[in-house]
Amino acid sequence: MLVPFGARDFLDRAVTVYGRRVGVVDEPDQPAQPWPDLTYARLGETARAQAAGLDALGVGHGERVAIVSHNSARLLASFFGVSGYGRVLVPVNFRLSPEEVSYIVEHSGSEVLLIDPELEEKLSGVTAKQKFVLGAESDAELYRFDAEPTPWEPDENATATVNYTSGTTARPKGVQITHRNIWVNAVTFALHAGVTDRDVYLHTLPMFHANGWGMPFGMTGLGVQQVVLRKIDGPEILRRVEQHGVTVMCAAPAVVNAVLDAVRDWDGEVPGRDRVRVICAGAPPPTKTIQRVEEELGWEFIQIYGLTETSPLLTINRSRVEWDDLPPEDRAGKLVRAGAPALGVTLKLSDSGEVLARSNVILAGYWERPQESAGALAGGWFHTGDGGVIDDEGYLTISDRKKDVIITGGENVSSIQVEDCLFGHPAVAEVAVIGVPDEKWGEAIKALVVLAEGRTATEAELIKHCKERLASYKAPTSVEFRDQLARTATGKLQKFKLRAPYWEGHERQVD
Structure with missing residues (x-):
């Protein structure tokens, strides 16, 4: 028997087995009216209502729905209300510039655009056939609780989401993730992370980023309560862990560092000690950071490696029984590796x-x-x-x-895109953008600039130039002026030579 995998399988199981359990706790502090706590039965009703709403809007199966939002219950529900009923969800990075969002909406051919209220003014010039600002008013149009959605026969090879990622070109690429990709990633990730229905998951990771690494699906299928966190704040993460009994979260190294900074001023026992598992990716943190997580927080540190193109799980590194008797520093040295192949990889x-x-x-x-x-x-x-x-x-x-991608704070930045932006400044004759080690962000963006003859520019001026044209996290944090840049005989930039002095003494050439 061959039964096609579908993204909605996870919600269907949650409704059947955990229908009365509170499944989603929305972010209370947000510009849109927060949703009340959702049982999994209510989440199932909401997903059906969203699918029926898309029917009423004339959005057919296979058509795209873009959403630009911070973490929210509305975004979480859309993974099932859109993708689960045969449409294609396009979760967009809310940090992108209006021009970048416009490109993604247009390139993906999205029929509907959903926008977080905080972004309404910033994205006022971004258009789509049908555009809604998320909130109580638009809920009435987007969710039809009095109608049944058009049935969709699951096709595991159909595209479920298109996730745009910064690559080696100035324009982001839309990664087509299928229902089969989602299914296999969610199940294997949950298996390796040891997830059970006794867990409580905190959405510290942006849901737009590789579909929240597949956690909205895996956690739902196992009946895990999911607590939505809108914005990263170290003390607030500790408060949510304490308030909701959180046991697992995913995070970029910058988030881990924010928690470590916050715990210094925390009054009393660290929340979640001997209970929380933090799954980290984006760029391997220093061994010292891993050791601090396990000693100062008392949380288990798990390292993974993957890309948006791989849904994302490729490898996982979780402490093994063979390492239990190792000194903490030696065990951290084992955990700093990207990991062993996940099941099926x-x-x-x-x-x-x-x-x-x-x-x-x-x-x-x-x-x-x-x-x-x-x-x-x-x-x-x-x-x-x-x-x-x-x-x-x-x-x-x-x-x-190998690719010209810089990972800063868990976000991919195309160095080519930043270079292209800097080339737009009249004083810039040559430029190379590289990633350099940064204790907080993993990598920081540095621009090496040769000025045009007779022209002048300051570091602050060039950084401002980028921030006005790109998402702010893509702008260089520092600019160095050079007389020339290392190139091959054919004129190609030798970035490995440009990066080398900054990475001297580091075992890895990415941090």
């Missing part, structure tokens, strides 16, 4: 040291970019663009980044 290194992967979690392709899709999937392997080594225990360590 096969890894190998190319002749040049690039990490290649095969798995059922790997994207179907890039939306309307067949040439780039073919390149990424050449030879039946996904080309990650990351360089690495695999040790004799089968554990992967990322050692260098």
